[in-house]
Amino acid sequence: MKKIETLIGYLSLAGFLSTAALALFAVGNLIFMAVPDAAVAASSEPAAQELATAPDATEGEDPEEDTTFLDGFTNPPVRTAEEQSSIEARVAALTADVEGMDYERARYHPLHFPPQAAQASNEECLVCHQEIMTAKPLEQSPAGVSASDTMAWYQTLATYGGDQQTFHYRHLQSDYAKSVMNLQCTFCHKGNDPREESPDMIPGRDLFSAASTPEFTLRKMVNPSTTCLRCHGAFPYEHMDGVEANWPEARLDFEDEETPNGCLTCHGEYGFRTNRHNVTYLNAHEIEDLATASSDTCYGCHGGRQWYRISYPYPRHVWPDMDEETPDWAIDRPTQSDPEYQRPETAQSE
Ligand code: HEC
Ligand code: HEC
Ligand code: HEC
Ligand code: HEC
Ligand code: HEC
Numbered sequence: 001m002k003k004i005e006t007l008i009g010y011l012s013l014a015g016f017l018s019t020a021a022l023a024l025f026a027v028g029n030l031i032f033m034a035v036p037d038a039a040v041a042a043s044s045e046p047a048a049q050e051l052a053t054a055p056d057a058t059e060g061e062d063p064e065e066d067t068t069f070l071d072g073f074t075n076p077p078v079r080t081a082e083e084q085s086s087i088e089a090r091v092a093a094l095t096a097d098v099e100g101m102d103y104e105r106a107r108y109h110p111l112h113f114p115p116q117a118a119q120a121s122n123e124e125c126l127v128c129h130q131e132i133m134t135a136k137p138l139e140q141s142p143a144g145v146s147a148s149d150t151m152a153w154y155q156t157l158a159t160y161g162g163d164q165q166t167f168h169y170r171h172l173q174s175d176y177a178k179s180v181m182n183l184q185c186t187f188c189h190k191g192n193d194p195r196e197e198s199p200d201m202i203p204g205r206d207l208f209s210a211a212s213t214p215e216f217t218l219r220k221m222v223n224p225s226t227t228c229l230r231c232h233g234a235f236p237y238e239h240m241d242g243v244e245a246n247w248p249e250a251r252l253d254f255e256d257e258e259t260p261n262g263c264l265t266c267h268g269e270y271g272f273r274t275n276r277h278n279v280t281y282l283n284a285h286e287i288e289d290l291a292t293a294s295s296d297t298c299y300g301c302h303g304g305r306q307w308y309r310i311s312y313p314y315p316r317h318v319w320p321d322m323d324e325e326t327p328d329w330a331i332d333r334p335t336q337s338d339p340e341y342q343r344p345e346t347a348q349s350e
């Protein structure tokens with residue numbers, strides 16, 4: 001029965017998600033896994049959603065609780081009043097500009113391309129692209145299957161709340177997305193040639209001069225391997241001494257009522273790779289805070305919503321008590337996050 005639900009979930013996923021996201025799935029060697037029992041059991045707990053809607057309410061509730069580890073992680077700083085008013089001024093100017101602007105001019109607006117794209121705020125893009133925030137998936141597939149009667153396998157994560165939604169909603173608007181992430185349009189959209197959709201033809205740049213890791217891949221608007229893969233790769237347990245199987249199976253040995261997050265057995269205070277998530281597009285504090293309730297928070301971005309057979313080659317930051325010897329798989333790994341997403345201050349206290 002569960003398998004059937006999974007299959008229906010897949011069909012409806014195919015039916016309801018934007019063709020855009022699907023194009024990426026095809027490229028990404030999508031694997032459909034059977035719904036793991038443990039994940040199903042976990043899905044009956046609505047706790048994650050409640051936590052997600054009240055990110056601050058969980059802090060300091062229990063005076064007995066030692067929050068030193070949590071406090072070591074911070075979210076990216078909010079905008080300063082200056083930054084905010086500069087964005088408001090740009091939005092106002094753009095809004096005035098758009099009045100009577102013809103389609104081609106809007107379509108090739110310099111905000112779409114480097115260098116302006118790198119500085120663009122979501123508000124500026126949304127002057128012209130409100131539809132991104134209001135689009136809704138079909139309630140029923142063309143074949144008559146209702147979205148509310150089906151379940152996609154990623155909906156079995158305890159962190160999932162609400163109905164199936166559009167791709168943009170799930171990354172910019174859902175309570176959960178807003179609590180764990182801080183995504184900008186330009187995190188994914190780094191320029192595009194609307195005519196050829198080739199990274200070698202970005203307006204304002206020499207032809208055929210795209211970088212070896214281009215801003216987007218041919219006929220796509222994004223580069224999946226530098227965006228989606230970060231949070232939708234496989235669970236890299238082959239790099240984890242002591243984890244012998246994928247998480248739905250492995251977690252059975254690590255978790256019980258007292259220990260709802262088995263990842264933290266090894267990745268908690270005094271654990272491995274504790275210097276993590278110190279990037280502008282993640283809310284590092286919120287992630288660790290929510291993760292105290294369930295490993296689905298961690299697993300969600302590290303295997304639980306897996307669209308790819310491979311996992312992202314994460315940078316390997318130095319952590320306290322790190323072994324001096326580098327394992328073979330990590331020899332070519334960077335030791336810092338991508339410069340464009342680095343935060344000056346550290347998210348993990350020493
Ligand atoms: C997490 C990555 C991501 C973020 C963040 C994101 N997008 Fe997208 N967007 C995509 C992908 C993927 C597609 C489909 C691309 C394709 O077909 O190749 C897309 C498609 C679009 C399209 C084409 C129309 C459509 O619905 O397919 C527009 C317009 C767009 N995005 C605007 C925006 C704006 C404006 C923002 C910020 C408010 C934004 N996007 C944020 C990944 C993202
Ligand atoms: C002045 C209005 C305007 C602004 C500002 C603007 N866009 Fe667009 N954008 C357009 C128009 C018009 C199109 C063409 C839409 C179509 O043909 O359906 C377009 C197309 C796109 C597409 C789809 C390209 C394709 O090949 O189909 C994406 C993705 C996109 N914009 C993202 C963004 C992002 C991200 C920003 C902010 C950095 C942004 N836009 C700012 C007007 C604008
Ligand atoms: C920074 C992490 C991150 C990145 C990058 C990212 N995602 Fe996600 N994605 C998430 C999270 C978290 C959720 C769950 C959101 C929720 O439960 O509301 C999600 C949910 C989804 C879903 C489920 C949608 C639904 O209907 O519920 C799809 C499909 C998806 N992502 C595809 C993509 C694709 C394609 C890309 C690249 C263009 C991408 N994601 C990039 C974190 C990410
Ligand atoms: C039995 C201990 C253990 C458990 C349980 C465990 N991990 Fe790990 N994990 C490790 C070790 C050891 C490493 C590798 C450390 C190093 O870089 O040398 C690692 C590495 C990682 C990496 C980086 C992989 C890479 O390729 O860079 C991620 C991401 C990760 N773990 C996430 C998780 C998540 C999420 C969970 C729970 C769903 C989890 N781990 C459970 C021990 C564990
Ligand atoms: C919203 C998605 C998301 C969630 C939730 C999440 N991670 Fe990550 N994780 C990422 C991304 C993206 C990176 C890469 C960040 C970078 O580029 O530095 C990462 C990096 C890591 C690394 C590599 C650290 C390093 O830089 O050496 C480890 C280990 C890890 N995560 C474990 C965890 C654990 C444990 C949890 C739960 C407490 C968790 N993650 C929750 C997205 C997520």
